[in-house]
Each structure stands twice: as structure tokens, then as C-alpha cells.
Amino acid sequence: MKRISLFTICFVIFIACWVFLRFVVGGVISVPIPGSVISMYMGLVLIAILVHVSVEDSRFKEFIRPIHETLVDENRRVRRIILAVLIPLLLLGYTYTNIAQKANPPGDPRDAHPSPPLELTYKDEVIGSMQDVENPHRHYEKDDPEKFKSHVENGRRVYYQNCFYCHGDHLDGKGHFADALNPLPANFQDPGIIPNFQESFFFWRISKGGPGLPASGTPWNSAMPIWEDHLTKEEIWDVILFLSDYTGYPYRTFGEGH
Numbered sequence: 690m691k692r693i694s695l696f697t698i699c700f701v702i703f704i705a706c707w708v709f710l711r712f713v714v715g716g717v718i719s720v721p722i723p724g725s726v727i728s729m730y731m732g733l734v735l736i737a738i739l740v741h742v743s744v745e746d747s748r749f750k751e752f753i754r755p756i757h758e759t760l761v762d763e764n765r766r767v768r769r770i771i772l773a774v775l776i777p778l779l780l781l782g783y784t785y786t787n788i789a790q791k792a793n794p795p796g797d798p799r800d801a802h803p804s805p806p807l808e809l810t811y812k813d814e815v816i817g818s819m820q821d822v823e824n825p826h827r828h829y830e831k832d833d834p835e836k837f838k839s840h841v842e843n844g845r846r847v848y849y850q851n852c853f854y855c856h857g858d859h860l861d862g863k864g865h866f867a868d869a870l871n872p873l874p875a876n877f878q879d880p881g882i883i884p885n886f887q888e889s890f891f892f893w894r895i896s897k898g899g900p901g902l903p904a905s906g907t908p909w910n911s912a913m914p915i916w917e918d919h920l921t922k923e924e925i926w927d928v929i930l931f932l933s934d935y936t937g938y939p940y941r942t943f944g945e946g947h
């Protein structure tokens with residue numbers, strides 16, 4: 690039986706070390722290791738192998754014998770030709786994959802805040818124009834703070850009975866179901882949400898939910914339920930008060946006196 694050459698053994702050890710770092714340590718045992726760190730370790734492995742084979746003259750000769758044979762031996766012509774073709778091809782492939790222009794995935798085509806319809810409705814009842822409808826309980830904030838407080842409290846009840854599973858205990862979009870949803874539940878603590886919308890917009894979003902979105906609000910199915918099927922108009926207006934009361938962000942209003 691032909692003895693396995695020292696070169697082959699070293700080659701196998703080198704590849705085994707790479708597989709161990711890349712897949713066993715960086716996968717089974719721990720999180721994936723960055724490529725640059727793997728390269729550094731592989732550099733050390735290479736140095737260790739070279740030190741090992743070069744401590745004795747005879748061992749070094751034995752190590753480079755297959756390389757020498759491949760390069761000059763008449764019997765190794767086929768191997769030589771294969772390597773002469775393969776090595777440039779591998780380099781070509783490597784260079785190509787590094788410099789080739791990558792096709793970027795298309796941008797997110799979903800409009801997270803789609804344009805609302807002109808008319809605000811609850812079920813089929815028309816409430817008014819989207820621009821003008823105000824929260825009927827908002828004026829209590831000035832006129833009757835006690836009454837306002839009771840509406841906010843009712844909104845809190847509505848929220849913790851229906852919404853926190855998805856929108857989170859702290860309204861930050863991190864409810865227990867959130868991880869499973871795409872798109873993610875809205876995060877009301879994000880300063881870009883509440884201050885950018887009128888209360889009527891929120892009424893529309895809450896009453897119609899994901900299924901009531903126009904085409905620009907798809908293609909992903911929003912898991913936001915159709916709340917007009919379960920909540921009264923008053924409950925929806927109250928939960929809207931609660932969202933802004935809890936986060937401290939005021940809704941957008943237009944013009945003075947609104």
C-alpha cells in the first residue's frame with residue numbers, strides 16, 4: 690500500500706482546522722466567527738505546519754517531494770496540467786466574486802404609512818372628512834380634566850385588553866407576538882410616529898387594521914386586526930388618547946385652534 694505523503698497529511702490537517710473553526714466553533718459551540726479572525730488563526734496553523742516540517746532536513750525533503758514531483762516528474766504530467774488550469778480558474782473565480790457588482794435587492798416597496806382615504810368611516814357609517822374629524826373626547830383635556838382622565842383610563846383598559854400582545858407593555862412595539870410578525874407592530878415610542886399623524890389617521894388605521902390598507906400598504910400582510918369589528922367608536926377614540934398620554938407625544942394638528 691502506498692504511504693500517505695506528509696504533504697497530504699499537512700493539507701488535511703489545514704483543511705480540518707478551517708472546518709473546525711468555521712463550522713464547529715463558529716456554529717455549534719458559539720456564534721459565527723468573522724472571516725478576518727479565521728484568516729488570522731489559519732495563518733498561525735500554516736506557520737505551525739511549516740515549523741513542524743522544517744525542523745529536520747529529511748522531513749522537509751519528504752514534505753516537498755510531492756510538490757517537486759508534480760512540477761518536474763514525467764509521470765505527473767496530467768496532474769500538472771490540471772493544476773495549471775485549475776489554479777488560474779480558482780483565482781479568476783475569487784477575483785470575480787470580489788469585484789463583481791452585486792445586485793442590490795430592490796428597496797422596501799411597502800409604504801408603512803399609506804395614504805388614508807378622504808372620508809373617515811366606522812363600519813359603513815361616515816364620520817366626516819379625514820382632514821377635519823377631531824377626537825370627540827379631546828376637548829375635555831381643557832374643558833373637564835377629570836372627565837378627560839377617565840377617557841384616558843378607559844383607553845388604557847382597551848389597550849391592555851387588546852393591543853399590548855403586539856404593541857408591547859410599554860407601547861414600544863415589542864409585544865410577545867411581535868417577533869413573528871412582518872411587518873412589525875408599530876412602535877409608538879418612536880418619535881416619528883404619533884407626532885406625524887392626526888388622530889383621525891389613527892382612527893382609520895385602528896378601525897380598518899391591516900386588511901383595510903390600500904395597495905401601497907401591501908404586499909406584506911399586516912397582522913393589525915380590524916378593530917371596528919370588536920371596539921366601539923368611543924373605545925377607539927379613547928385608546929388614541931391613551932397612546933399619546935402614555936408616550937407624551939402630541940398628535941399632529943393643522944392650523945390654530947385645533
Ligand code: HEC
Nearest residue numbers: 851852855870872873874875891894895899911912913928
Ligand atoms: C395581532 C397583533 C396586533 C394587535 C393585537 C394590534 N396591532 Fe396595531 N399593528 C399591528 C401591526 C403588525 C402593525 C404594523 C403594520 C401596519 O402598519 O399595519 C400595526 C399598526 C398599528 C397602527 C398604525 C401605526 C402607523 O404608524 O401607521 C396603529 C395606530 C395601531 N396598530 C394601533 C393598535 C391598537 C390601538 C390596538 C389595540 C386596540 C392594536 N394596534 C392591536 C399589529 C397589531
